[in-house]
Every structure is written in structure tokens, then in C-alpha cells.
Amino acid sequence: MFPAIEPQVLIAVGLAAGVTYSLRLGGLLLASRFPRSGRFRRGMDALPGALLFSLVLPSIVAEGVWGLMAAALTAIVVLRTRNTLAAMLCGMLVIFAVRKMGL
Amino acid sequence: MIRGARANVPVAASAMAYGSVLGVLAAQKGLNWLDMMYMNSAVFAGAAQFVMVDMWSNHMPIFEMTLAVLVINLRYLLxxxxxxxxxxxxxxxxxxxxxxxxxxxxxAVTMSEQRNGSATTWFLFGGGVFLYLAWSSGTLIGLLGGGFITRPEEYALDFAFTAVFTALAVGLWRGKSDILPWVVAGAAALLAHKFLPGKWYIVAGGLAGAVSAMLSPCETDEVEEVEDVPSY
Structure with a gap:
């Protein structure tokens, strides 16, 4: 059976989509007006790493000591093996085991 | 483009894992598969979709939802x-x-690849298409098979996101010149996470890190150590 989308869902999701796309494209289009060298460039170069680090750190800390352990293991595995998938699974395994044992 | 898709296999696996978590939550909120696919296709942003599903109700809080998505996705500007x-x-x-x-x-995968100088916009786009397929199947598996995984957090599926981005962050580490911005970013993110609502901490941390790099002395400007970048 083919379900229908309610009008309010159509609007709500449509607005969310519009906002998200505008941010994506807006960032790109605005950036070409910025200087390409000097201090500003250095800030923009540091941005990706800083942004990703900010994205994960609070969730790692929220898991407590074991979250830090899981993150450390993930980092070590990715540095040693360069395998992101293996690193992710190792990190998840720590959290899985800890929750299973109720630590 | 194919190369981009292949490079995204690990992150797509993780997206599928936490996509299934989203699907389970969405099933509990009464979304049907068309709602889900509409959202996947139109919004295509993990964290925002989690919050949207969380706010989902019979009377959609349209204004609040739009505002929440705006805040969560501000990082896309950066x-x-x-x-x-x-x-x-x-x-x-x-x-x-x-x-x-x-x-x-x-x-993130494209930024890593760009360190090797071999990223293109098609690499980015190929990754995006592949990710879209993985994300969509993950969410649908969770939505339709929700009965199987009633408590996804038991399997640490909710940690998949954190784990994969930790691995990616390690890949973006450029060496000594990153110590200052990362420390500042981390501190700002933790503070913002504690004191500000929602997802402001991502933008706060990222901006603080970038600004600290702008304000730091120029010595590390030209000699950037290129660390080993993980291959995917």
C-alpha cells in the first residue's frame, strides 16, 4: 500500500530541507568572497579538524572513562591500520562490552 | 566518482548503523516509509533528522523544528x-x-583525501550518493524491522557515529600546528555542550578553533607537517 504524506509533514520537512540546503550552498558561495591567504586562510585550514573534534568530544566525555578509552582505542587502531571501519568497530565493541557488563 | 564511493565504505557502514537507530525511533513516532524517505532525500543530515523525529507529533511544531534544524546545521555553513x-x-x-x-x-573523507591532493568534486559527490543509499537503507531497515532491535543502544549502535568521527578526526590531524586550535575547540565545545542548548557546541567549538588558529603567531604557516593520512 502506498502511504500518503500529510501536508503538515510536507511543509515541516520542506522547510528543514530548505534551511539545510541554503546553509550548505551559502557557506560555499560566501567563502569565495573571503581572502585566500594570511590569517584568515590559516583559520579556515584549521576549521575541519577543529569542527570534527568539537562534534565528537562531548559525546565521548558523556560516556565517561570508558568513552575516553573507546575513543583512544579507535584513534590507535586508525593510526596503526588506517582502517576507519575496523577502528569504528573497535570503539563500538568497547562500549558494547561495557554496557553488557553494566560497568 | 566511483573512487569517492569506495572511500566512503567505512563511514557508510556507520551511517547505516545509526540510520537503523533513527529508523527504530521513527517507527515509535509513527512515521511511515514515505515520510522517512522524503526526509532522507530532502534534508539528508543525520543529526538534524534525529531531532526532527524527536519533535515529530500529530501537530508538527513547524516553527520550532525549522529553528532547531537551522541551529544544528549551522555547521554546514562552515x-x-x-x-x-x-x-x-x-x-x-x-x-x-x-x-x-x-x-x-x-x-570528512574528502578533506582527508584532499591532503593527498587527489580529491575532486566528483569524489565528494560519489561519496554523497553512496552515503545516501546506505543512510536510506539503514533508516528503512530500522523503521520496518524495528521489532528486531528494540533497544539499539544495547548494541552500542548509538556510539557508531562518535566512533567513526573520532577515526576521521584523527585523519585530519595536521601535526603541531593543530594543538592550539584543537585544544581551544575541545574546551569551547565542552563548555557550550554544558551551558548552551541543542547542538550549538559543534559550531562554537569549530569557530573557536579556527579563530585561535587565526590569532596564533605565523611561524607554523608554511611548514605544515603532513601526517600519515588513513586510506579508506
Missing amino acids: IGASLDPLFSGRGLLHKMGMMHLVADENW
Whole structure:
């Protein structure tokens, strides 16, 4: 059976989509007006790493000591093996085991 | 483009894992598969979709939802800006077509690849398409098979996101010049996470890190150590 989308869902999701796309494209289009060298460039170069680090750190800390352990293991595995998938699974395994044992 | 898709296999696996978590939550909120696919296709942003599903109700809080999505996705302004060098010389239509399928995952993989100097906009886009397929199947598996996994957090599926981005962050580490911005970013993110609502901490941390790099002395400007970048 083919379900229908309610009008309010159509609007709500449509607005969310519009906002998200505008941010994506807006960032790109605005950036070409910025200087390409000097201090500003250095800030923009540091941005990706800083942004990703900010994205994960609070969730790692929220898991407590074991979250830090899981993150450390993930980092070590990715540095040693360069395998992101293996690193992710190792990190998840720590959290899985800890929750299973109720630590 | 194929190369981009292949490079995104690990992140796509993780997207599928936490996509299934989203699907389970969505099933509990009464979303049907069409709602889900509409949201996957139109919004295509993990964290925002989690919050949207959380706010989902019989009377959609349209204004609050839009505002929440705006705040959570503010980081895309920065992500978009950081892609400017990759898109240099490309026309507006090319940019408009490529940017919709930019998510945290394929962006991060592309930034790593760019360290090797071999990233292109098609690499980014190939990753985006592949990610879209993985994300969609993950969410649908969770939505339709929700009965099987009633408590996804038991299997640490909710940690998949954190784990994969930790691995990607390690890949973006550029050496000594990153110590200051990362410490500042981390501190700002933790503070913002504690004191500000929602997802402000991502933008706060990222901006604080970038600003600290701008204000730091110039000595590390030219000699940037290129660390080993993980291959995917």
C-alpha cells in the first residue's frame, strides 16, 4: 500500500530541507568572497579538524572513562591500520562490552 | 566518482548503523516509509533528522523544528566554506548540484583525501550518493524491522557515529600546528555542550578553533607537517 504524506509533514520537512540546503550552498558561495591567504586562510585550514573534534568530544566525555578509552582505542587502531571501519568497530565493541557488563 | 564511493565504505557502514537507530525511533513516532524517505532525500543530515523525529507529533511544531534544524546545521555553513578550494573554478550550477549531498561523512573523507591532493568534486559527490543509499537503507531497515532491535543502544549502535568521527578526526590531524586550535575547540565545545542548548557546541567549538588558529603567531604557516593520512 502506498502511504500518503500529510501536508503538515510536507511543509515541516520542506522547510528543514530548505534551511539545510541554503546553509550548505551559502557557506560555499560566501567563502569565495573571503581572502585566500594570511590569517584568515590559516583559520579556515584549521576549521575541519577543529569542527570534527568539537562534534565528537562531548559525546565521548558523556560516556565517561570508558568513552575516553573507546575513543583512544579507535584513534590507535586508525593510526596503526588506517582502517576507519575496523577502528569504528573497535570503539563500538568497547562500549558494547561495557554496557553488557553494566560497568 | 566511483573512487569517492569506495572511500566512503567505512563511514557508510556507520551511517547505516545509526540510520537503523533513527529508523527504530521513527517507527515509535509513527512515521511511515514515505515520510522517512522524503526526509532522507530532502534534508539528508543525520543529526538534524534525529531531532526532527524527536519533535515529530500529530501537530508538527513547524516553527520550532525549522529553528532547531537551522541551529544544528549551522555547521554546514562552515563545511560549505571549507569546500571552497575544492570547488575553485567550477560554475554556479555545478556547485548547486553537488552541494545537496554533502554530509559530515563524505565531507570528512574528502578533506582527508584532499591532503593527498587527489580529491575532486566528483569524489565528494560519489561519496554523497553512496552515503545516501546506505543512510536510506539503514533508516528503512530500522523503521520496518524495528521489532528486531528494540533497544539499539544495547548494541552500542548509538556510539557508531562518535566512533567513526573520532577515526576521521584523527585523519585530519595536521601535526603541531593543530594543538592550539584543537585544544581551544575541545574546551569551547565542552563548555557550550554544558551551558548552551541543542547542538550549538559543534559550531562554537569549530569557530573557536579556527579563530585561535587565526590569532596564533605565523611561524607554523608554511611548514605544515603532513601526517600519515588513513586510506579508506
